[in-house]
Amino acid sequence: MHHLQQEGYIKYTIHWKEKPIPVSADMSQLLYYRNALQKLHFIGAYPDGIGFGNISCKAEKNNSFFISGSQTGHVRVADRTHLCLVTKADIGTNTIHCEGPVKASSESLTHAAFYQADKNIRAVVHVHNLLLWENLMGIVPTTEMHIDYGTPAMANEVIRLVTQQALFPKGIIVTAGHKEGIFTFGNSFQEAYNILMYHFDQIKTG
Numbered sequence: 693m694h695h696l697q698q699e700g701y702i703k704y705t706i707h708w709k710e711k712p713i714p715v716s717a718d719m720s721q722l723l724y725y726r727n728a729l730q731k732l733h734f735i736g737a738y739p740d741g742i743g744f745g746n747i748s749c750k751a752e753k754n755n756s757f758f759i760s761g762s763q764t765g766h767v768r769v770a771d772r773t774h775l776c777l778v779t780k781a782d783i784g785t786n787t788i789h790c791e792g793p794v795k796a797s798s799e800s801l802t803h804a805a806f807y808q809a810d811k812n813i814r815a816v817v818h819v820h821n822l823l824l825w826e827n828l829m830g831i832v833p834t835t836e837m838h839i840d841y842g843t844p845a846m847a848n849e850v851i852r853l854v855t856q857q858a859l860f861p862k863g864i865i866v867t868a869g870h871k872e873g874i875f876t877f878g879n880s881f882q883e884a885y886n887i888l889m890y891h892f893d894q895i896k897t898g
Contacts, residue, residue: 704801704842709791713758713777718749722758725817727769734819734888737766744820744872746797749881750807751777754807759803761794778804783847798842802814805847806877809854815881817888820872827895828874834866841870863887 696750714717726747729735735745743765750757756779764774776792781804790796797803799818806816828834833856835849846867852866852879864887867873876887 705785705787706795707787707789708776708795710793711791713772713775713792715772716751716752716758718773719758721771722747722749722760722773722775722815723770725815725885726760728885729817730765730768730770731821734817734821735760735765736820741766745882746799746803746818747816748778748797748800748803749815750813750855755780755807757803757807759797759800761792762797764794781808782815783844786844801842801847802843802850802875805850806854806875809851812876812879813854813877814879816875816877817881817884817885818873818875819888821870821874821892823895824874824892825866825872828858828864828891829866829868832861832864832866832891834868836869837868839867841867841873846870861887864891 737743743763745765746760748757748759756777758775758777761774761776761858767774773793776790776794777797778790778800780789788796788800803816806813833853839845839849863876863878865875876884878884
C-alpha cells in the first residue's frame with residue numbers, strides 16, 4: 693500500500709506491506725516499556741481520538757527498526773500486532789518502507805534520524821507531557837519552533853542536535869514546534885526510560 697497522509701496522522705509517503713513480523717527479544721523489551729509508558733500516560737490518545745507517543749528500537753538487520761504502530765496510543769496493553777518493522781527510511785524523499793500488521797508511527801522518519809545520526813543509539817522514546825515540555829524547553833536541547841513534527845525538517849534537526857559535540861544534557865530533546873513533544877534516547881530502553889523519568893522526577897520534586 694502506498695499513500696500520503698496529513699496532519700495528525702502520517703505525513704510521509706509510506707510503502708507498507710501488511711504481514712506478521714517475527715518475534716524477537718528486542719520486540720519484547722519494546723512492548724514492556726511501551727506499556728509502562730502508556731500506564732503513566734506518556735503514551736495515549738487525546739479526547740478527539742488522535743494518538744500520541746511512540747517508541748522504537750533498532751532491529752538486527754541492516755538499518756531497520758521496530759516501532760509502535762500508527763494510532764495505537766489508546767491501546768492499554770499492546771502486543772506485537774501493534775508493532776511495525778521499518779525496513780528503509782529516506783529523509784531526502786520523505787519516504788518510509790515498512791511491514792507489519794499495522795502502519796508505522798507518524799514519527800517514524802524522526803526515529804530513523806536518531807539511528808542515522810549515531811550508531812550507538814539503540815532505542816528512542818517519544819512521549820507527550822505538557823509539564824516536561826514547558827519546563828525543559830530551551831533548558832535541554834530543543835528543536836527550532838518553526839519545525840513541524842514528522843517532517844524531513846524535523847529529522848534533519850534531530851540529526852543536527854544529536855551530532856553536536858556539546859549536546860547536554862545527553863539523551864533528551866524537546867520539540868518546540870510540536871506541543872508537549874519530548875524525545876529521549878540511548879543505547880537501551882532502560883537508558884532512554886531512565887532519562888525520561890529522571891527529568892520528570894526532577895520537575896515534580898523541584
